[in-house]
Amino acid sequence: MKFNSTRYLPLVVTVGQVVIFPYYIIWLKQVSLTFTLFAWFFASFSFAAAWGYRIYQTKKNKERSFLFLIYAGMGVVYIVIGFIKNSYEYLPYIVLPLQVTLGLLQGYFRAWHSEQDTYHLHAVHHYLIVGFMMIGFSFVKIISPVVFITIFGVLLCICGAWEFFRIGQLRDPEKV
Amino acid sequence: MQSLSKLVKTPWFLGCLVLIFVAVVMWNIPIEKRKYGLSQGSLVTDYTGLLPEHIERVVTAENRNDLQRIVKQANENGKKISVAGLQHSQGGHTYYKNGVVLDMRTFNRILDIDEQEKTIHVEAGATWEDVQEAIQPHGLALKVTQSQSIFTIGGSLSVNAHGRDIRFGSMAETVKEMTLLTPEGKIKNVNRDDPDEWMKYVFGGYGLFGVILEVTLELTDNDLYTIHTEKLKTNEYESYFNRVLKQPDTAMHYARVSVAPSSFLDEMVVINYDHTGNKNHKSVLKKEEGVRISKMALDAGRKGGTLENLFWATQKRYIASLDGKEITRNNAMRSESTFMEYTKPGRVEVLQEFFVPVESYDEYLTDLKDIIPADDKSHDFKVHNITVRYAAKDNFTTLNYAKEDMLGLVVLIQHGLKEEDITNAESLIQSWTNLTLEHGGTYYLPYYRYQTKEQFKSSYPNWQDFQEEKLRKDPNQVFQNMFYEYYVK
Numbered sequence: 001m002k003f004n005s006t007r008y009l010p011l012v013v014t015v016g017q018v019v020i021f022p023y024y025i026i027w028l029k030q031v032s033l034t035f036t037l038f039a040w041f042f043a044s045f046s047f048a049a050a051w052g053y054r055i056y057q058t059k060k061n062k063e064r065s066f067l068f069l070i071y072a073g074m075g076v077v078y079i080v081i082g083f084i085k086n087s088y089e090y091l092p093y094i095v096l097p098l099q100v101t102l103g104l105l106q107g108y109f110r111a112w113h114s115e116q117d118t119y120h121l122h123a124v125h126h127y128l129i130v131g132f133m134m135i136g137f138s139f140v141k142i143i144s145p146v147v148f149i150t151i152f153g154v155l156l157c158i159c160g161a162w163e164f165f166r167i168g169q170l171r172d173p174e175k176v
Numbered sequence: 177m178q179s180l181s182k183l184v185k186t187p188w189f190l191g192c193l194v195l196i197f198v199a200v201v202m203w204n205i206p207i208e209k210r211k212y213g214l215s216q217g218s219l220v221t222d223y224t225g226l227l228p229e230h231i232e233r234v235v236t237a238e239n240r241n242d243l244q245r246i247v248k249q250a251n252e253n254g255k256k257i258s259v260a261g262l263q264h265s266q267g268g269h270t271y272y273k274n275g276v277v278l279d280m281r282t283f284n285r286i287l288d289i290d291e292q293e294k295t296i297h298v299e300a301g302a303t304w305e306d307v308q309e310a311i312q313p314h315g316l317a318l319k320v321t322q323s324q325s326i327f328t329i330g331g332s333l334s335v336n337a338h339g340r341d342i343r344f345g346s347m348a349e350t351v352k353e354m355t356l357l358t359p360e361g362k363i364k365n366v367n368r369d370d371p372d373e374w375m376k377y378v379f380g381g382y383g384l385f386g387v388i389l390e391v392t393l394e395l396t397d398n399d400l401y402t403i404h405t406e407k408l409k410t411n412e413y414e415s416y417f418n419r420v421l422k423q424p425d426t427a428m429h430y431a432r433v434s435v436a437p438s439s440f441l442d443e444m445v446v447i448n449y450d451h452t453g454n455k456n457h458k459s460v461l462k463k464e465e466g467v468r469i470s471k472m473a474l475d476a477g478r479k480g481g482t483l484e485n486l487f488w489a490t491q492k493r494y495i496a497s498l499d500g501k502e503i504t505r506n507n508a509m510r511s512e513s514t515f516m517e518y519t520k521p522g523r524v525e526v527l528q529e530f531f532v533p534v535e536s537y538d539e540y541l542t543d544l545k546d547i548i549p550a551d552d553k554s555h556d557f558k559v560h561n562i563t564v565r566y567a568a569k570d571n572f573t574t575l576n577y578a579k580e581d582m583l584g585l586v587v588l589i590q591h592g593l594k595e596e597d598i599t600n601a602e603s604l605i606q607s608w609t610n611l612t613l614e615h616g617g618t619y620y621l622p623y624y625r626y627q628t629k630e631q632f633k634s635s636y637p638n639w640q641d642f643q644e645e646k647l648r649k650d651p652n653q654v655f656q657n658m659f660y661e662y663y664v665k
Contacts, residue, residue, distance in 0.1 A: 033208050040201045047197055051190035058187055089475070089520055092205045096198055104194075 009159050010113050011122045011129075013071065017106065018130045019137070020078070020152045023145035027081065030145075031091045044096060045103035052107025065112050068167065072160030073105045075153045082150025207471055208519045213263050214279060220271045224526050224624050226598075227268040227658055231258075232276055237283040237301065240363060240389055246276065247387075247654060248361035256656040259383035261301060261328030265335060265622040266526055268658025269382050275656055278387060280330055286310040287390065294395040295352060300330030300388040307393075308461055308506050315457035317398040317505040319344040323430070325510040330388040335622040336380030336576075338567045338584065339509065340428040340449070342421060344396075346570045346578070348379035355390040359650035363389070377645050380573040382621065384646055384655045384664075398505050400456040401427060401449035405499040407492065408444045414537045416446065417566070417583070425450045428508055431564040432495070433541070433585070436488035437481060440550035441541050443488075444564075445495045449508050456504045470515035478518075478560055478590060480553035518590070525560075525590045528605060529620035531567060531582040536615040543615070547607050556597045557604050561588040574642045577618050577635075584620070602626045609635075625662050632663045639664065 032038035056065070077098050084094065113119055142148075183189055212221045219228040232255070237243055250257050259278050260270035271277050283301035290296075291314050298307060304318065304325035311317065322332060322339045336348050344350060353367045356374055366374045377385045404426075408416055410433065420426050428449035433441055477487030518525040532540045552558040563586045567578040577584075591601040605626035609619050618635035619627060633639055643664050647653070 033206050037201075037205060040204075044194065044198055044201060047190070047194045051187060051194050054185070054190050055187045058185075089208075093202065096201055096205075100194060100198055 007118055014126045015129045016152050019133050023148045026145040031095050041099050045099045048100040048103030049107030052104040053111040056108045056111035068160045068163035070105050070109050071156050071163055075156030077102050078149050078153025082146045207514055207517050209517055210519050222263045222266055222270060224266045224524055226624055229271055229273045231271050232274050234277045234279050236279045243357055244361050250654045251652050257654050258657045259387050261331035264327055266624045272656040289314055295392050296395055297392045299390050301328055303328055312461055312506055315398050316395040319350040319394050319396050320347045321509050323511045324513045326513050333379050334383050336573050340430045342429050342566045345568045348572050350394045351391050352394055353392040357387040357389055359386055359654045377574055380575045382659050384660055385649055397455050400452045400454040401503055402452050403498045403501045403503055404448040404450050405495050406446050410442055410444055410541050411538050413444055427451055433562040434488050435559045435562055436485045437551035438485045441545055445492055459504050462507045464512045464514050467515045480558055523592050527623050528587045530585045530612040530617060531577050532615050532617035534581050534583055537583050540615045543611055556592045557601050558590045574638045575636050577620055
């Protein structure tokens with residue numbers, strides 16, 4: 001774990017996911033027509049997360065984990081949410097595949113993260129950081145939950161790009 | 177067992193589980209209901225949302241004494257009262273600025289069913305659905321009601337609604353007796369021989385002559401009908417309909433006119449309900465069916481162009497598939513309505529109804545082609561559906577829309593909410609109304625007031641009688657609504 005990106009990026013992603021969760025819930029509540037549908041959206045996320053977790057667990061070459069795609073994928077989902085304008089007719093039909101994609105990627109990421117050396121240290125740190133961040137956010141007036149969701153999406157895309165270039169740096173010496 | 181356990185652990189198993197679950201959820205995503213009415217924030221609206229207004233308060237009707245007290249107080253302190261049921265009227269008929277709204281939905285008890293006399297005594301806040309559920313076990317059915325059962329009795333009578341039955345005249349004619357809370361706060365039982373002619377003004381009176389508390393309605397048998405459908409050219413309809421009127425076997429009838437670009441106002445489908453000679457005491461009341469598919473088809477049709485052609489072809493196929501099927505009278509009077517929900521932000525879907533004398537129908541539709549474009553795909557103002565119903569001559573109510581035997585064209589329209597979109601819709605509907613007036617017709621008043629006051633006066637020549645009687649019966653003008661303020665006051 002000599003690379004800073006491997007040390008810090010999973011922490012950024014984990015903390016970010018928890019911090020963005022309340023905003024995401026507010027948005028999801030707005031697009032859900034009933035509590036039943038709201039619960040079904042979560043169920044689809046959960047099933048997809050189990051699927052993603054299992055995909056990583058059964059992976060033969062765990063070194064090739066395509067983390068940059070996972071980060072960027074999650075980022076794109078959050079950015080898409082930020083661009084969705086209220087169109088009540090079809091919105092639930094759009095949200096459902098987004099929930100599945102997000103669940104799948106998060107499950108995969110969680111499975112990868114849990115096998116890293118830093119995981120247990122990150123677990124402690126993320127609780128503390130989230131606590132302090134949420135206190136801070138409680139003093140910020142919400143303009144719209146999608147603003148924070150989009151910002152987090154962009155952050156995840158940056159993480160994805162960072163990870164992509166890190167892989168490139170690792171491979172360069174092999175070419176020599 | 178081991179192989180099952182192995183299967184469960186494979187990612188593909190979980191993947192399949194997710195896909196199946198997503199498919200089930202996709203199929204069951206509820207169709208959203210338009211949010212409107214008395215409890216939406218500080219402003220009250222009706223179904224269109226085009227006339228938001230601040231009101232003082234909503235009073236839920238608990239008993240007639242409370243209502244009486246509120247009306248008497250309003251007479252003393254100058255308050256204005258409006259009466260609301262399920263608020264499906266679309267022109268602000270159920271509220272007034274800074275007024276009190278009486279929410280009559282809790283006033284919904286079935287009081288008595290007389291099997292021998294074939295009558296039902298019921299509170300006016302009950303829905304037609306409530307009535308149908310009560311009379312179905314007795315083998316009885318309504319004489320006249322709208323094609324859907326989602327409205328309150330008081331509301332339907334206040335707009336003097338009509339339906340698919342071509343034999344029983346107007347809805348007002350089926351009321352034997354009524355209990356009314358008058359504008360002065362008196363509770364009166366009135367019948368058709370009442371010297372003060374309350375029914376003449378209350379039915380089709382849009383809640384301006386008092387609160388309908390209870391009514392006794394005439395009923396008929398829950399007969400079993402055979403559905404008969406046919407495709408026609410529009411110019412064949414007039415003679416076809418006159419033949420149907422002469423056939424005593426046909427109890428109910430309605431038609432649809434094509435608004436698809438390829439056959440715009442040229443093609444029609446007709447649906448008749450013919451007597452089988454049998455009654456049906458056992459069949460259950462149907463629930464809403466096929467809502468999702470109907471909504472998807474309607475949504476496609478709403479886009480206009482080729483999709484609207486496809487929607488019309490689908491409608492024709494569906495209606496043809498009904499030919500020869502049997503249905504009870506009660507079930508024919510409770511069509512699906514949920515699939516029509518339209519909730520696109522920035523747009524509104526409204527109804528309008530134009531009545532023309534039966535003999536003017538052909539020429540009217542021909543002339544209408546000059547006003548409404550056949551293909552509205554690229555237009556903001558879109559016509560989605562035209563249903564044709566018969567409205568028999570009504571000599572009873574004051575604001576009567578059927579001065580002679582009329583065909584009513586119920587039109588479903590969609591337009592944007594920007595100022596220029598509303599102005600454009602107003603202009604088109606006013607042209608449509610002028611054309612209707614030129615053909616000796618009129619337009620229906622429960623919908624949004626696109627029409628001018630002059631068009632109202634031309635359509636309803638008895639409006640002055642209505643106004644004078646309003647001032648006589650309600651001198652303090654306690655009962656008020658947005659409709660009255662715009663058209664009559």
